[in-house]
Amino acid sequence: MLTKQQAAAAVRDAKAELGITWRQLADTVGRPVAWTTAALLGQHPMGEQEARAAASLLDLEPEVEASLREQPYRGALGHQVPTDPTVYRLHEVLEVYGPTIKELIHEEFGDGIMSAINFRLDVRRESDPQGDRVVLTLNGKFLPYQW
């Protein structure tokens, strides 16, 4: 069976060759675009229907489709400090604002965390006369420490 990385490479190749976008894939699969992208890159297991729809649109081999349905070992960064500038900026936000986020979560909610499991993500464009902006929304359930 193909690994998740090999399946993701096959997805990228087919997508580039056919000129299909992540949003088109998300519409076909019937899930939000960020979830669909993450799943096709190997970070979420797809359901039978979802994998079939994606495989059909991208004309993927059956073994790619099978791999998309597998339970992943998650974690996509090659290095602990990412070298790609687009990804690095997110790490920089964590370096500069991590403790700020921690303080404000605890001030508002008490002791606990924002779940990264019961969690959703959105990436959108915000028009701005001084140059458009990227807006990322991270939305996770608060989980209090509970013994």
Place this chain on the structure above:
Amino acid sequence: MLTKQQAAAAVRDAKAELGITWRQLADTVGRPVAWTTAALLGQHPMGEQEARAAASLLDLEPEVEASLREQPYRGALGHQVPTDPTVYRLHEVLEVYGPTIKELIHEEFGDGIMSAINFRLDVRRESDPQGDRVVLTLNGKFLPYQW
């Protein structure tokens, strides 16, 4: 002069002793709460007025106030992989969704990055009958690669 870390410790102590919140500090300083928290934790230099207002509310020594106005060396994580569970969840989001965010930024905007400098952050609570949610909004200007 005090280091930014020493000043941040003095801020935390005074804040705990006086029972003041980050939101009250932000109101006093007249800046958004996330910016104010980051600045008082040593990640942004404060203006003269802002430092004076914070120092007065928290009854800080003059050398703490002076330190708050200094240009920082930024970067607040003790380890490249943070050990604190609240902060770690943000690193996990990067591990699991980093390439997804990269793909969606490039699909929407082309080659470039979301700035972490021309950038603002918001942390808020979203009510939810199944348990309230933490919502983080990262909002940064898109910067295209431009030679």
Place this chain on the structure above:
Amino acid sequence: MLTKQQAAAAVRDAKAELGITWRQLADTVGRPVAWTTAALLGQHPMGEQEARAAASLLDLEPEVEASLREQPYRGALGHQVPTDPTVYRLHEVLEVYGPTIKELIHEEFGDGIMSAINFRLDVRRESDPQGDRVVLTLNGKFLPYQW
């Protein structure tokens, strides 16, 4: 204010000097022994009553008591691979059985994790004629991936 590490050192010293056990501390505080030990070592914030009870039994300074009530930055290992043999064996279990645990969680529950937040821990002795055994029970809520 004292750091959590300094407070933990003060706790250890007083405990050794007075010959008090973690179980006696847990009875006094009115919480399970593993939680109480973790809290006094700086990994959980104590409530006002709990901190007062522990401080009184151990005859701690007010600033230690105040520190015990603070929100912690969690993470207690000096190195990513612990050098202490007692602690290392737990890391070895993770090295040898980590993927086994992952497979069995997914087989039983589907895609998700065992929470380390909505979580409790128990350490107990099991009599055995061939030598008594240490039994650790890790009990955490299952959290399914939920977009």
Place this chain on the structure above:
Amino acid sequence: MLTKQQAAAAVRDAKAELGITWRQLADTVGRPVAWTTAALLGQHPMGEQEARAAASLLDLEPEVEASLREQPYRGALGHQVPTDPTVYRLHEVLEVYGPTIKELIHEEFGDGIMSAINFRLDVRRESDPQGDRVVLTLNGKFLPYQW
């Protein structure tokens, strides 16, 4: 001969294709499910009978069966800090509660360790109206330091 990793991959593939569970494999092999899973993932050598039973149920090649009987080099984590969220939570338990476990072992047993060799592991589901729970039991012989 196949490496243990290659054999484990063959096991996973056959298992997914045939829709067989780890528990069915454990019943066939006649050993506890956690042991069986660990052995098939390459962390324990299987006996002749055990390897034959597993190979027969999964329809594995003889060289896979031979590999399952080999003495392993143990250690299954690709990184010292695991990136997979399911596995990471176990590392987080060690970060937050490692010293607590150490203190309670020494208080109960004196100077020594919980063996990770004379050791067994159990993973089970506990029903709970607020969401079912994962319960891991680590059971190892206490070994006192003995010169």
Place this chain on the structure above:
Amino acid sequence: MLTKQQAAAAVRDAKAELGITWRQLADTVGRPVAWTTAALLGQHPMGEQEARAAASLLDLEPEVEASLREQPYRGALGHQVPTDPTVYRLHEVLEVYGPTIKELIHEEFGDGIMSAINFRLDVRRESDPQGDRVVLTLNGKFLPYQW
């Protein structure tokens, strides 16, 4: 599709075989020489025309040309501290003069950074009777911290 690394290797091979220089490639592509070199080494996506011109001069396979147009994962150093002496000297400059550059940027511009995105680079020779000199010019837009 070929990876960017494989495409860069094909570029290097063809370039060596045909005896073509980076400057000739830059003239053919119609972009500055440093940009062209970086793009052919896999650090910038090329436009359709640019990739075609380079592929034609170097007689590259279509799949190499396709790869040159792909969005890259940037970051070209195999190690965080480069071992190659030519590249190491640039790291040494950062070690010795990094804080100096930071101080002088802040003194001249206030709080912010030199962009590495809205950025251009030039490498040229300066004649000198005591031995010619290498002159690198790094030219990036100043981006002020702006909330």
Place this chain on the structure above:
Amino acid sequence: MLTKQQAAAAVRDAKAELGITWRQLADTVGRPVAWTTAALLGQHPMGEQEARAAASLLDLEPEVEASLREQPYRGALGHQVPTDPTVYRLHEVLEVYGPTIKELIHEEFGDGIMSAINFRLDVRRESDPQGDRVVLTLNGKFLPYQW
């Protein structure tokens, strides 16, 4: 005697208190501003006159002045990958353009390096209607491999 780091801290404090700029210090010392800044931050030993001039302008203690004249152990980055965004951008340039610079040096000069010892650095502002630019010039003697 004070370490170079302690002397640099004393310089920064005095400079901030007296409102003196690096350029004023460079004029007083009679050396280029980048050299002067690097020397006062502990990366170059100062001559007797230079140290006296700087100490007099900043009203420094004799032991600080003595330390400024000492031979340094160079290297100013706390981490191999710098966390400060202003400094990180220089590391990013190396990640993205390091091999490009290497190729162009070898194409122009043959096998060898740009010296970081027989080397000078300049930091200046370039006016630009779309936002002013930071221009760094790295100027080092070419050293051919010579057996």
Place this chain on the structure above:
Amino acid sequence: MLTKQQAAAAVRDAKAELGITWRQLADTVGRPVAWTTAALLGQHPMGEQEARAAASLLDLEPEVEASLREQPYRGALGHQVPTDPTVYRLHEVLEVYGPTIKELIHEEFGDGIMSAINFRLDVRRESDPQGDRVVLTLNGKFLPYQW
């Protein structure tokens, strides 16, 4: 209370000042010399009598004596690869002969380990006309994997 490291430093100082050897200390304490040395360097907790005997011979402060009786966090190497040549040679033996030892243990005993807990160590001199030899004997109970 003193840390184990501080106590070990006090032991070394007193031992050097008084000209006492580790063998004399072992005789006084009534334990083997390697155990005694390890305990005084902070790797084993001493019993009440043992600590008193050592403290009396070395004329140590009561707080040093108390520290010697504490349960240690073990692990004495400052770096994972030791820099001291005497200690490094032991690491080199592990690098060169580690798998050899593993193979021969498994050939002789089957699957399991040599305990480092139920373990003793001896260091002795062997006369040899070509230069005397250091002989280290590591003697640990074999522990079979036992579920």
Place this chain on the structure above:
Amino acid sequence: MLTKQQAAAAVRDAKAELGITWRQLADTVGRPVAWTTAALLGQHPMGEQEARAAASLLDLEPEVEASLREQPYRGALGHQVPTDPTVYRLHEVLEVYGPTIKELIHEEFGDGIMSAINFRLDVRRESDPQGDRVVLTLNGKFLPYQW
């Protein structure tokens, strides 16, 4: 030519298939068993006769035999901290007893090291009613620091 790692894999495979032990190999080769095992695992170059004897007993290809005679790059651990429990215990001995061994070598011999080159190793079983014991003997010439 095969690498030493490939030759070692061929040795292991043939050995497992033919059911030959390391001791039988040592007898055939005419060298001590620990040396023979280390050499066949790629840590010592074999003489012509030795390689031929081993190759003949194991029915190895000529290119394996040639590789066994090559000068090795030594060092067999995949990670600086070994993950295999059998090998880790040796690292743990170094962590816990490394400074003890150093102290006792210096007390007995003065300043110098135990050679790991003029060195031999033995692994043997010691019968013990409480469970047999593994005994490792490390025997190396003392080399004094000599300018």
Place this chain on the structure above:
Amino acid sequence: MLTKQQAAAAVRDAKAELGITWRQLADTVGRPVAWTTAALLGQHPMGEQEARAAASLLDLEPEVEASLREQPYRGALGHQVPTDPTVYRLHEVLEVYGPTIKELIHEEFGDGIMSAINFRLDVRRESDPQGDRVVLTLNGKFLPYQW
């Protein structure tokens, strides 16, 4: 084209098969033996004549000869701390005597470095009745810091 590592492997294989020494290669190439060895191991680009002479003596394929003429990415150690004992001893010299060499260079020459580019190396045997000695001579131009 072959990488430098692949070319070095081909050199080693041919050299072993034909029984040719590095000194014979150096005589054929007409350069010092240390330079020749380094070049054939991929650390220096060879001139056209030199590569042809070596390829002819070793009967190498044209693509190996082409690779020997390429500009290398230098740096030959697999790990920052080498595991091979022969190479490690040189690292140990740096650990133990690095600061000594630095002090003596500065005392003799002032502020600057010994060039590793304008540099030559010699390895020779020195007869000694107590055992022959290896003598390494490192000879590099002194480069003063020069702004």
Place this chain on the structure above:
Amino acid sequence: MLTKQQAAAAVRDAKAELGITWRQLADTVGRPVAWTTAALLGQHPMGEQEARAAASLLDLEPEVEASLREQPYRGALGHQVPTDPTVYRLHEVLEVYGPTIKELIHEEFGDGIMSAINFRLDVRRESDPQGDRVVLTLNGKFLPYQW
């Protein structure tokens, strides 16, 4: 007692204050200059006479003199890859020429190492009209692998 690092700092301070050179110290101590420098920097224990002579010339406190006579834990580099340019060049030599040295030692001497214990070092100036040269001579006994 002072640590070796503290003693080395005291030596450096006194040496700077009194304007004494390492060569003068070596003459006073009666040992070669490289050995003397290494010993005063904490890498060799000094004999009673040697320590007294150095202490007297530098007017050191008795506790510094006592520390100079202690057995050191060797290893003087703060980082595995040194940041100081003077010291780094030696590391670069190891990176570029390490395998060359290994090959030539084995070609000349067979399997074994150059001792770093039975070893001496010399640093001297070589006049050269094109700029004087630093010449380092590393001279160590060859030790053959000997079981």
